[in-house]
Amino acid sequence: MGFAKVDHHRHIRQGLPEVIFCPGKTAEQIISIFDSQAKKGHNVLATRAEKEVYQALVDTGRYDKLKYYDLSKTILLEQEKPASSKTAIPIVTAGTADLPVATEAQATCEAMRQKTELIYDVGVAGLHRLFDKVKQLQSANVVVVVAGMEGALASVVGGLVSCPVVAVPTSVGYGANFGGIAALLTMLNSCAAGVTVVNIDNGFSAGVSASLINRKAEGK
Amino acid sequence: MGFAKVDHHRHIRQGLPEVIFCPGKTAEQIISIFDSQAKKGHNVLATRAEKEVYQALVDTGRYDKLKYYDLSKTILLEQEKPASSKTAIPIVTAGTADLPVATEAQATCEAMRQKTELIYDVGVAGLHRLFDKVKQLQSANVVVVVAGMEGALASVVGGLVSCPVVAVPTSVGYGANFGGIAALLTMLNSCAAGVTVVNIDNGFSAGVSASLINRKAEGK
Amino acid sequence: MGFAKVDHHRHIRQGLPEVIFCPGKTAEQIISIFDSQAKKGHNVLATRAEKEVYQALVDTGRYDKLKYYDLSKTILLEQEKPASSKTAIPIVTAGTADLPVATEAQATCEAMRQKTELIYDVGVAGLHRLFDKVKQLQSANVVVVVAGMEGALASVVGGLVSCPVVAVPTSVGYGANFGGIAALLTMLNSCAAGVTVVNIDNGFSAGVSASLINRKAEGK
Amino acid sequence: MGFAKVDHHRHIRQGLPEVIFCPGKTAEQIISIFDSQAKKGHNVLATRAEKEVYQALVDTGRYDKLKYYDLSKTILLEQEKPASSKTAIPIVTAGTADLPVATEAQATCEAMRQKTELIYDVGVAGLHRLFDKVKQLQSANVVVVVAGMEGALASVVGGLVSCPVVAVPTSVGYGANFGGIAALLTMLNSCAAGVTVVNIDNGFSAGVSASLINRKAEGK
Amino acid sequence: MGFAKVDHHRHIRQGLPEVIFCPGKTAEQIISIFDSQAKKGHNVLATRAEKEVYQALVDTGRYDKLKYYDLSKTILLEQEKPASSKTAIPIVTAGTADLPVATEAQATCEAMRQKTELIYDVGVAGLHRLFDKVKQLQSANVVVVVAGMEGALASVVGGLVSCPVVAVPTSVGYGANFGGIAALLTMLNSCAAGVTVVNIDNGFSAGVSASLINRKAEGK
Amino acid sequence: MGFAKVDHHRHIRQGLPEVIFCPGKTAEQIISIFDSQAKKGHNVLATRAEKEVYQALVDTGRYDKLKYYDLSKTILLEQEKPASSKTAIPIVTAGTADLPVATEAQATCEAMRQKTELIYDVGVAGLHRLFDKVKQLQSANVVVVVAGMEGALASVVGGLVSCPVVAVPTSVGYGANFGGIAALLTMLNSCAAGVTVVNIDNGFSAGVSASLINRKAEGK
């Protein structure tokens, strides 16, 4: 592959899937990298991939376990056994607009063979919907909270559970949200202990961190 | 008063008290301004006044209806009839650290002859305490929410009531709260409709706005 | 509606219209949500909707009380009785460039059944035009001021009236206005008491807040 | 003067006074520089000078035409003929808190032998006071506007006159005024043509610019 | 003209041309406004106008004194006598990339009937080219300096002349220039006295201010 | 305790110690709160407490298991059994200047009965020192990295381990580190997966999060 070495920016320590960050790469480049990664036998995750890329991969006929997450534009090749964690990781989000980031986190967890449970439409302006889910949240080993606009959901969830919370600010919103900075600051300033934060819109990073915690909690 | 005209920066339309913003003025200047304002017969409010200034005013022997709010350092001279609104304005705050700003709002409401009710220690990380107060909040004409750190309380309260909410971000917090900007952004980005915002730590402005609304709601 | 739950981010407490925030949704999704919302019998408001979406709704033949606000791209379905407030809410704006935000506020007020009066072309660099309107402003229960560039209009209006002022900074301007931040800061720092602020370009939020105040003032 | 060359940072082209920027210099250093500057026979201006420095200069007995501006902490040694411009430069300011900056501008104008007229207490929340001064403003060659908080005064004045306006934002205010940035942005975004801006609190620079314009207008 | 009142945002005090700020307006709207403005008999200036708009105006056949400035996209209708000032206003710029802003300033000056002289390619990294022009600069009543990147040119020019300098930061540059903020800050912090600043890329405002000064200097 | 309710801002879900955030409270207030918290029988943690406060607590004679962390100014009352986790939590820091924050994290972990191991003086400019510790790091369940200046240490550690990393930016540094923002951004942008971030200087929050993860990993 003369044109480019495999992107190791988000590379892979033991137990992580092979990962390809697609923006800025041509379909040909992505497929070429994908092929070389797939040979290693691990799960392969391609993030922020346009649907055409997914289709092109399908059209190669080389992969029959390909999965595409429309909202987050994630491609997952599951070559390892499917998600087998005992406990699911709740991924909580306030609005449908946060779903792309939430499903990137979900796909990442699945690539790391962790079960997930997507809980959405539970914003702080309608708390009763969140309260219906309290039990699920309180039995988890780790919770991922994805929220844009004012990001207050992370604090509220953090106040309800006693496990670690991984918070993902999203760039959803307008006016003075500054592409997610408002939510980022809210989460960093959370008055609920046990909340840690990843970068804006970085569902991948939240998925990795939550999976690592869930694995540890299940003794792996 | 050769040395300085009365500070009209935060001056006075009909129905407002006379107001003196004290920082940067000497005790002598404040007292001199206070005297001239008091003569008009209205309530007089001096904000951010050190206790020594209050004591000096007491020592003049000229005022026997002086009140000092320790936390917010506000002096109130009540020359008009006391707060007579039918409905109290709830002033809600998350932590004790927000009390200085909350009580500045409270003093301002009282100077405008509005009753208030201070509800504190109801942060979003312990929502059950807030829920005990829902009835009071829902019967109000307007609610003031004072919150630092991540400022999420405004959204949560906004989701519980159907009256206007005036939100005051405070500079309480540390690290990336940037002197209140984190809370300010949170409140501006609130996903709860009906929330408007005043400047960081500006309890006075919140008190004026809430009082004007409460008056209108009581037909004045 | 498998593809998406209704967006509750800007949802609805009693007395508010059903609201759909359109950006990021396909025409099909918007219509589907619109249909389900309309069934509840309340007014339905769709903000930031392209004209094609409005046309598609018209073409369904299901709605004959649809109204489209060109400038703000707002769709309003009036299923309740029309605006019936006794007092109109003045919506004041400096330049024609601020009209999209001003009319979003206007549509929102109407969806909440409040009468409005749009006063524009009254920038601070030509104050005589504003002064022609002083009477109207002084008889209101609440005034909405929409201003970009330097946002000074909120302070000037605030100095003329004794009712609450809801200020909306807009992203109109260029150079160091930073997408509305200049106007936002101006309004937060207003030296006129009684001014509260909503997020940049958020005519919807201003409309809700002003409507809630006007209702309270009319004893509802 | 081994310890330090004369500060030329704000130095001197023809027609300007000798200038000493005092912060960070000891009284001894300032006096020594002052002495060497005074020998040239021009006016000497020392900005941001503590009163002790002024007193020490008086105590030398070497200067009998020393003037001290308390509010701005400016020392002026008038060795040239006094201000002799035909037209006075109006220096307009909203509140007493802006006076230190306004008087620095005033002292600078006087050092450049320009007459000035200080107009204060004319904030935008009380426009009638400004309107009383319109005639004076409209007969000027240049107007200096000094304003903190939201800085709207520059736009309003700019809308009333047809001469150039030099605007000085001040760091007066609190909360999200960010040490004068709110006022700075307001002024840069002024919708009134003919307004130019100097740095925050920089009365000296405004004074120089206004004096240069006034001189040109009087044919010098 | 039902669709829109004439834009008064950058409106017109005596001696200024009629001005139309074009962005966000359709060609039809611009022509309609242009027609109504032209009737008053003054010069008409349309800024940031696409060439098609100019062509459409030409095609109306109504105007034979139309001029189009390609770089700045400014339309000028000269109905008054042409620029007749005795002294030209030098407009100095560092690189060709700053020419669009410089020519907007130039067009504005001409609309105000002031002669100009464009001096470009005199950046601080090649000072000899600037020094060739020193005489021209020193005989001016006011100098406009337009500079992007680091904006140092304003200080250098300010150090060479004894008249007022109006500095315009431009958004030219890349990396951490932040759309002109680097140049803006440089100019605000200029160590050369007599420099005032307008907003980023605002050649129009610089042109107005410089013209007002030049007029005053020529006794008008 | 009339003067103040106990500060619940950083309050306590099951398994957390009682916590008192001391800044802004008088010694009397802290002791009074401390007494009431201690009665519950749990560990009590007082953060950012001046040594005088610790001494005053000792002087009451009521507590014999008090511990004071000089660098972080943390008081710990250990009423529960001492740290009993099987695995220690490595707390890694680059320089001695980061120790105050690191030891706040350490005290918090101990208050939550987790063993810790402080590894310091392992900055990225001297990587050999870090590499001596790789084994310890790789056998941990979670690692805390505390780093100021450019904060690169979190990425480097994240690249060496396969467990979650909790990163704490500190305000150590000068020039353009902006009170820790440089380190915060570095950590949020870490190219090593599995790194999550808490607020600047917030050792307490890092300690809580790391303890929760370690507990989960040990099956509690």
Next chain:
Amino acid sequence: MGFAKVDHHRHIRQGLPEVIFCPGKTAEQIISIFDSQAKKGHNVLATRAEKEVYQALVDTGRYDKLKYYDLSKTILLEQEKPASSKTAIPIVTAGTADLPVATEAQATCEAMRQKTELIYDVGVAGLHRLFDKVKQLQSANVVVVVAGMEGALASVVGGLVSCPVVAVPTSVGYGANFGGIAALLTMLNSCAAGVTVVNIDNGFSAGVSASLINRKAEGK
């Protein structure tokens, strides 16, 4: 060339190539400038040039020593003898995404007749790859480090070598990297002495500085 003088913004002192910064210029303009520059007999460098421009230059048939760097979009005309430095300048970069900037630096060095060696895929999350290159780095006279995301690579390299390091932050990354500011701040705050920084994405500037240093080190 009436339409534009040659762009001297990034002009040329002795020993530098002729340089054309292409953005904002038409192909015709670039070719015309290129022709005039090429006549001087030096190397000519055109940065940020679209491939069509390169092709158009080839199609003129006037130049047979043209080279195009695809990733950085740089055109180099080598009219002088090829790179002849004894020592190569290592240009180190973390990921493939940084290659455009790295190759702009490389092309610039070559235009200044310095040999280079591109070392990539050596991010701090996989340090073993960097360590394979330590010898090469330690024998250099100067090292260029190009890094986006968190930019930590500059510190790590700075800790391994004893020659000057020129660091280039890139705008690679997402979320709170703010178009390269995160990397810029990291590099400015580097704890490794000997690191200096150029502007975001400015491979050209890094190439010039490194070439100047390498030349000096080789006694030229």
Next chain:
Amino acid sequence: MGFAKVDHHRHIRQGLPEVIFCPGKTAEQIISIFDSQAKKGHNVLATRAEKEVYQALVDTGRYDKLKYYDLSKTILLEQEKPASSKTAIPIVTAGTADLPVATEAQATCEAMRQKTELIYDVGVAGLHRLFDKVKQLQSANVVVVVAGMEGALASVVGGLVSCPVVAVPTSVGYGANFGGIAALLTMLNSCAAGVTVVNIDNGFSAGVSASLINRKAEGK
């Protein structure tokens, strides 16, 4: 030394002096570290050291080659042979206010045994003074430019020389210079090629980088 390991944050690769960054350390700690560093026989540099610390070191009687730089508060123990470079490094600065940073750079160069030449009072508003020094600058291997306020000096010097320029922004200035950010941005955006930048006020880092370059240029 139980209390603290030696600060390695700014530690030492071959050829650098031992360095102690003093802020935040007690006099006792500094002396203890100093003693241990001095034993190694190299030069020792203590930056930002109060004069009392220097005096205490003198009073130990252990060091007779101690030197104190008053302005920058730097202590230098010269145990190696004195500065022996053939070429001096010019350290250029605009005003006396920049001298503390300039002399920190100077002391660092001397600790690295490089000769220096301090050229000050050559700001861009008085270029003739700079031009007197052009010869000295043009014969150097590297030039250090230290400038606050608008930082334009780096560009001007960069345009005059053909060697690398290391630029140090300083926090000198007021208003919108933001603690040196204005100068930092100016320097990063310099239109003169060959300029690289270190952190605000970081004379130490500039001294190290310049010394490394000078050494290389002299073949070491």
